[in-house]
Amino acid sequence: MFHLLDIIGTMAFAMxxxxxxxxxxxxxxxxxxxxxxxxxxxxxLRDVMIGRTPVGWMQDPTYVYVIVWGFILAIIFRKxxxxxxxxxxxxxxxxxxxxxxIGIQKGIDYHLHPVICIALGTMTAxxxxxxxxxxxxxxxxxxxxxxxxxxxxIGGILFFALRKMNVENDVLYLxxxxxxxxxxxxAVKYKWHLAPLEHK
Numbered sequence: 001m002f003h004l005l006d007i008i009g010t011m012a013f014a015m016x017x018x019x020x021x022x023x024x025x026x027x028x029x030x031x032x033x034x035x036x037x038x039x040x041x042x043x044x045l046r047d048v049m050i051g052r053t054p055v056g057w058m059q060d061p062t063y064v065y066v067i068v069w070g071f072i073l074a075i076i077f078r079k080x081x082x083x084x085x086x087x088x089x090x091x092x093x094x095x096x097x098x099x100x101x102i103g104i105q106k107g108i109d110y111h112l113h114p115v116i117c118i119a120l121g122t123m124t125a126x127x128x129x130x131x132x133x134x135x136x137x138x139x140x141x142x143x144x145x146x147x148x149x150x151x152x153x154i155g156g157i158l159f160f161a162l163r164k165m166n167v168e169n170d171v172l173y174l175x176x177x178x179x180x181x182x183x184x185x186x187a188v189k190y191k192w193h194l195a196p197l198e199h200k
Contacts, residue, residue, distance in 0.1 A: 002105065005173060009098030010063055014039040014070030016091040017132045022078055024136050034132055035071045039063070039095075041128035046103055046120050050110050089188050092129065092141075097180035099125040100152040101173055104159055118156030125152050147187040155180035 017038025021031040040057045047055035057063040103124030107117030126142045126149050133140040142149050159176040167175070186192070 002102075002169075002173060005098045005177060006102055007062070007066055009095050009102065010039045010066045011070045012091045012098065013095035013128055014067040015074045016095055016129070018071050018074035019078075019091065020132055020136050020138075022074070028075070031075070032068075032071050034135055035074070036067050037135065038128045038132040039067045039070070041131040042099055042103070042124040042126060043128075045127050046106060046124045049123075050106065050112075050120070052106070052110075090185075093181050093184040093188070095128070096125045096148070096152065096184055097155070097177040099128075100155050100180055101159065101177050104156055114156075114160050118153055118160075121156050121159075122149050122152040125149075147184070147192050151180050151183050151187070154183065 014035040017035040018031050020038075021034035026034065040055075040063065043057065044055045047053065100121040103121035104117045106124070107120040112120070130140040130142055155176050158179055159172065162172050162175060
């Protein structure tokens with residue numbers, strides 16, 4: 001289940017990156033690079049910080065193949081994805097839910113404190129998107145008014161609460177990622193956001 005979620009998250013973020021790059025009218029190579037860094041950016045930073053080197057995607061070429069497939073599928077079906085922003089939000093949200101969980105689990109594997117695990121989960125989920133937005137000359141979603149990183153933190157707290165209750169791992173993974181995805185989709189649909197800090 002854990003590996004399957006990892007693959008799903010990688011594919012989702014790769015497609016999210018490809019869709020963003022295509023909306024910016026980049027050439028195919030540019031689209032692939034954006035797809036790649038979106039998919040592995042957060043995990044790469046996490047692995048470097050916990051001393052897991054070579055980083056995950058360098059040890060298992062499956063991730064590279066999945067990114068390539070995500071890139072190809074995004075290009076093939078780009079005309080059918082007529083509501084590009086809606087499609088982008090969906091794939092980005094799936095990646096957010098799955099990668100938060102993966103980052104948390106990696107922290108647990110290294111016997112880190114739950115607070116640090118949640119920070120790693122948030123970083124894993126958000127940093128690829130931050131890199132994508134910066135390269136595409138946009139203010140990263142995490143720094144805008146949208147509810148984004150906050151959802152990862154809420155999901156992390158839920159994860160450890162359910163883990164404390166000895167919930168079975170597969171149920172724990174599915175429940176946590178699903179809650180993050182649902183909250184994010186609701187936030188996008190109903191335009192939930194944090195109030196900006198204004199300089200007076």
